[in-house]
Amino acid sequence: QSVLTQPPSVSAAPGQKVTISCSGSSSNIGNNYVSWYQQLPGTAPKLLIYENNQRPSGIPDRFSGSKSGTSATLGITGLQTGDEADYYCGTWDSSLSAWVFGGGTKLTVL
Amino acid sequence: EVQLVESGGGLVQPGRSLRLSCTASGFSFGDYAMSWFRQAPGKGLEWVGFIRSKAYGRATEHAASVKGRFTISRDDSQSVAYLQMNSLKTEDTAVYYCTRVRAGSPLYWYFDLWGRGTLVTVSS
Numbered sequence: 756q757s758v759l760t761q762p763p764s765v766s767a768a769p770g771q772k773v774t775i776s777c778s779g780s781s782s783n784i785g786n787n788y789v790s791w792y793q794q795l796p797g798t799a800p801k802l803l804i805y806e807n808n809q810r811p812s813g814i815p816d817r818f819s820g821s822k823s824g825t826s827a828t829l830g831i832t833g834l835q836t837g838d839e840a841d842y843y844c845g846t847w848d849s850s851l852s853a854w855v856f857g858g859g860t861k862l863t864v865l
Numbered sequence: 866e867v868q869l870v871e872s873g874g875g876l877v878q879p880g881r882s883l884r885l886s887c888t889a890s891g892f893s894f895g896d897y898a899m900s901w902f903r904q905a906p907g908k909g910l911e912w913v914g915f916i917r918s919k920a921y922g923r924a925t926e927h928a929a930s931v932k933g934r935f936t937i938s939r940d941d942s943q944s945v946a947y948l949q950m951n952s953l954k955t956e957d958t959a960v961y962y963c964t965r966v967r968a969g970s971p972l973y974w975y976f977d978l979w980g981r982g983t984l985v986t987v988s989s
Contacts, residue, residue: 799962800962805977856909859910
């Protein structure tokens with residue numbers, strides 16, 4: 756059971772938009788910054804979003820992040836088959852003094 | 866090239882020890898905190914622990930699931946971070962990733978550089 760809650764899977768057609776939610780509490784998302792990671796099949800995770808809504812250089816603006824209260828959301832527009840991956844949200848949990856992840860969301864581009 | 870390369874994984878019996886290494890190149894290793902994560906087969910990501918830079922006293926913190934068994938250390942002169950794993954259990958079987966930590970406070974942390982991982986299999 757992960758501290759952060761993500762839907763196990765989401766799907767959408769190529770060119771469409773999808774959102775992935777990440778729900779937590781005041782000890783984690785509510786008071787700390789959230790980052791998002793993309794893990795393509797058979798590869799290491801890759802940073803997509805940091806500090807709730809910032810994109811590292813090289814990450815296209817099709818990817819966006821937002822946070823409201825104790826929830827965060829990753830948005831992906833203009834879906835491509837190459838976006839099929841597992842997506843993880845993460846943040847520091849001040850009560851646990853530990854970094855915590857969501858359980859991951861598998862994106863399928865139909 | 867900016868990269869992290871993990872090594873030292875393999876097959877080990879329950880109760881034995883193993884030390885993983887993470888060799889950094891292309892950046893000023895000593896300026897950064899480093900963290901270890903793991904991913905059991907078919908499962909999600911799990912934080913293992915971190916070690917802060919010399920500027921923050923090389924302080925460490927470990928996840929509850931490994932505290933007392935695993936120890937993270939670093940050798941800045943060699944640009945290497947280590948994960949010493951003792952009293953290994955079958956549930957420690959996973960791919961272990963080394964990462965670079967950005968930002969000073971854990972409240973702001975994110976992990977912008979990941980190694981490719983090394984597989985540790987604990988089995989008799």
